[in-house]
Amino acid sequence: xxxxxxxxxxxxxxxxxxxxxxxxxxxxxxxxxxxxxxxxxxxxxxxxxxxxxxxxxxxxxxxxxxxxxxxxxxxxxxxxxxxxxxxxxxxxxxxxxxxxxxxxxxxxxxxxxxxxxxxxxxxxxxxxxxxxxxxxxxxxxxxxxxxxxxxxxxxxxxxxxxxxxxx
Numbered sequence: 001x002x003x004x005x006x007x008x009x010x011x012x013x014x015x016x017x018x019x020x021x022x023x024x025x026x027x028x029x030x031x032x033x034x035x036x037x038x039x040x041x042x043x044x045x046x047x048x049x050x051x052x053x054x055x056x057x058x059x060x061x062x063x064x065x066x067x068x069x070x071x072x073x074x075x076x077x078x079x080x081x082x083x084x085x086x087x088x089x090x091x092x093x094x095x096x097x098x099x100x101x102x103x104x105x106x107x108x109x110x111x112x113x114x115x116x117x118x119x120x121x122x123x124x125x126x127x128x129x130x131x132x133x134x135x136x137x138x139x140x141x142x143x144x145x146x147x148x149x150x151x152x153x154x155x156x157x158x159x160x161x162x163x164x165x166x167x
């Protein structure tokens with residue numbers, strides 16, 4: 001559960017930042033895949049359930065199931081290297097979705113799926129070779145009073161997957 005005005009973002013416009021969202025992180029293997037079904041009630045703009053990747057305070061990323069400024073549940077990714085790069089990917093018509101993060105070598109790939117079987121690649125990037133990360137879960141409610149994201153059907157594997165197919 002995220003409390004009032006919780007977020008994790010560094011504005012590329014003026015450097016304004018907020019770093020107060022709750023997070024549960026663990027140290028994964030060098031190559032791994034983490035997925036979960038994420039459900040969010042979407043009471044307020046930008047409420048989200050999030051899979052996160054953390055290297056340090058200036059290098060992190062999040063894959064969000066978020067209520068967009070247009071009011072639709074949307075897949076959003078943010079990659080931060082000092083400043084946050086925020087991308088809205090595609091809207092959905094449900095309050096649940098499956099999210100997946102995979103790391104193979106130095107490449108990191110974000111995926112989304114409506115059924116947990118057919119995965120769509122959302123974004124690929126790198127923090128560079130030999131960068132250690134922690135991975136896990138978060139929720140946020142930047143404009144709201146609170147939100148509770150539910151994570152279920154959680155799967156973690158210490159393995160390298162084919163990043164092009166998500167398998």
